[in-house]
Amino acid sequence: MNKEQKTLLLVEDDESLSDWIKDYLTTKGFNIIQCFRGDDAIPAIANIKPDVIILDGMLPGLDGFEVCKRIRPSFQGSIIMLTARDEEIDEVLGLELGADEYLTKPVRARALLTRINKQLTRTSPHSIAESIQAHTLAAAPQRLVFNGLSIDGLSRSVALNGNSIKMSSKEFDVLWILAMHAGSVISRDELITQLRGFEYDGFDRSIDLRISKLRKKLGDESRDPLKIKTIWGKGYLFAPDAW
Numbered sequence: 001m002n003k004e005q006k007t008l009l010l011v012e013d014d015e016s017l018s019d020w021i022k023d024y025l026t027t028k029g030f031n032i033i034q035c036f037r038g039d040d041a042i043p044a045i046a047n048i049k050p051d052v053i054i055l056d057g058m059l060p061g062l063d064g065f066e067v068c069k070r071i072r073p074s075f076q077g078s079i080i081m082l083t084a085r086d087e088e089i090d091e092v093l094g095l096e097l098g099a100d101e102y103l104t105k106p107v108r109a110r111a112l113l114t115r116i117n118k119q120l121t122r123t124s125p126h127s128i129a130e131s132i133q134a135h136t137l138a139a140a141p142q143r144l145v146f147n148g149l150s151i152d153g154l155s156r157s158v159a160l161n162g163n164s165i166k167m168s169s170k171e172f173d174v175l176w177i178l179a180m181h182a183g184s185v186i187s188r189d190e191l192i193t194q195l196r197g198f199e200y201d202g203f204d205r206s207i208d209l210r211i212s213k214l215r216k217k218l219g220d221e222s223r224d225p226l227k228i229k230t231i232w233g234k235g236y237l238f239a240p241d242a243w
Helices: 015-027 038-048 064-071 088-096 109-121 125-138 169-180 188-196 206-217
Strands: 007-011 031-035 052-056 078-083 101-104 143-146 149-152 157-160 228-231 235-238
Touching (some): 031 038, 038 064, 052 109, 078 109, 101 109, 143 169, 169 235, 206 228
Parallel strands (some): 007 031, 052 078, 078 101
Antiparallel strands (some): 143 149
């Protein structure tokens, strides 16, 4: 296999559709590994460590949403979810559980390829973590403290009033960037650009969901947030004195 060739794990129980996607993406230079059950996908992901997972929402064994929920804390690659149901609640659930993209069936080959390439050109969470750590070592403080809130850029840990706050790698990245710009408004597209390494295209909802989850974990009122504020039409503001 070419050293530059990307590996995609295709988790789809419709074997004819899976074979069609595999044949198409193979012609585009990808190494495709197929899996047909959700419960088989979890150990396969740990063993294969694919660059991208294409994950069907409805699977035998475990559905795709549950697979996404279980693997997201440790899987550093991208997840593209597929579903036969064109309902917003499914899209929101998939993104909230950690999916990076969401496509409804029937699958359009070029649309799928575009989404895959888009994910592969983005900065991975692992790279973001490395850049954050490099920045803290080179120029910024290793630890940010705002009254009761402590954010450690090296250990990537957060504590609020002495209590450790568990959060995903992506949630930490959002919090770190906001805290580094404490007291200033950072626009939504600037935040996404720093997180993703690409210019905001207007369709990525996952940032809103991460902000919402951060607020919940950090005890910020969701209806009238005082700690991580939404400045309508401008972006987000981390309030340094609200902790």
